[in-house]
């Protein structure tokens with residue numbers, strides 16, 4: 001087990017009707033004038049935005065709306081949000097939505113106090129040391145951005161989708177009402193399930209030895225998700241299953257399941273190139289990428305995959321473990337090939353060159369991946 005620092009300053013406010021506390025929490029943590037970020041449609045249609053705005057007014061918090069943030073969020077909206085925050089002299093940002101809304105809010109938060117181009121942080125040209133405070137009302141259990149220090153933004157010019165990770169961007173508070181996820185389309189629920197499992201597996205497939213507690217926490221969380229998934233897919237209004245999944249999505253990515261060891265993240269990097277080039281939903285992309293990556297690395301490094309198979313799916317070999325993962329993904333309606341993802345003629349050389357341009361010549365730690373290996377892994381998705 002390696003040395004580690006683990007800091008999650010986020011106040012998680014969990015349960016039914018907790019969005020009614022948005023005003024009180026915003027007044028305490030975000031100041032008295034906020035940018036209110038939301039997505040394309042769902043938060044307005046469900047009445048959530050109205051409830052949040054009523055709560056803000058009651059707490060005396062002024063707000064400026066910044067809506068229509070699209071999935072796989074892009075840099076143009078970040079620049080727009082930075083300008084708006086500066087013009088309005090906002091003191092904080094509240095994100096009402098999923099990963100795309102939260103990540104946009106975080107990028108704006110990091111960009112406002114910085115005199116240069118916010119993309120400098122994502123391009124690795126500058127280190128973020130301060131940000132406006134961000135709060136969250138979560139509407140989908142998936143990306144885990146409500147508890148992470150990550151923000152994933154696509155630069156339209158060049159089509160690069162890049163993740164920045166810094167504790168400076170961890171939300172001050174995250175309101176988690178599982179009932180808000182009951183309006184999700186089945187496809188988005190399933191995408192979220194795949195994504196949270198991937199966040200755990202990116203940390204679990206590690207060569208660092210003697211992390212028994214962290215391994216067992218990962219396996220327990222994965223097993224719980226595998227058991228809960230069919231319940232929410234069969235009955236979207238199963239509050240208890242939604243509640244457990246929502247907390248699983250947060251725990252999967254707030255860092256606690258990675259402590260003490262090297263993490264991998266090759267599958268995420270490979271998926272981000274698919275989302276950037278073809279606009280696919282992140283979780284659906286991971287459903288195709290992760291088993292293909294496992295197929296490839298199992299040739300060199302199979303012990304941990306066998307342990308995963310035994311402890312999560314009750315099977316013996318690495319091949320059975322990977323097959324069980326594919327069967328699970330398919331059972332919740334997720335694709336397992338690029339064609340099923342809607343990418344019938346993938347430009348694999350371009351995916352590989354974009355990937356290594358962004359991430360460097362070698363990616364990941366479990367089985368470091370060079371361009372020739374990346375190409376083989378993309379081909380395993382056909």
Ligand code: NZQ
Nearest residue numbers: 039040041042071098099100139142143145148150183184
């Ligand atoms: O825009 P609206 O109308 O709200 O629709 C959204 C969107 O179409 C809809 N939705 C969300 N909550 C809903 C709902 N529909 C009905 N009822 C609700 N309660 O779901 C769709 C997807 O929303 P999005 O925010 O894109 O989903 P998700 O949370 O999966 O976020 C995906 C983004 O997060 C990034 C991904 O790459 C992707 O860009 N990630 C962010 C991470 C982080 N910051 O830590 C880590 C992840 O690995 C991931 O890369």
Ligand code: ZN
Nearest residue numbers: 143195198282
């Ligand atoms: Zn993810």
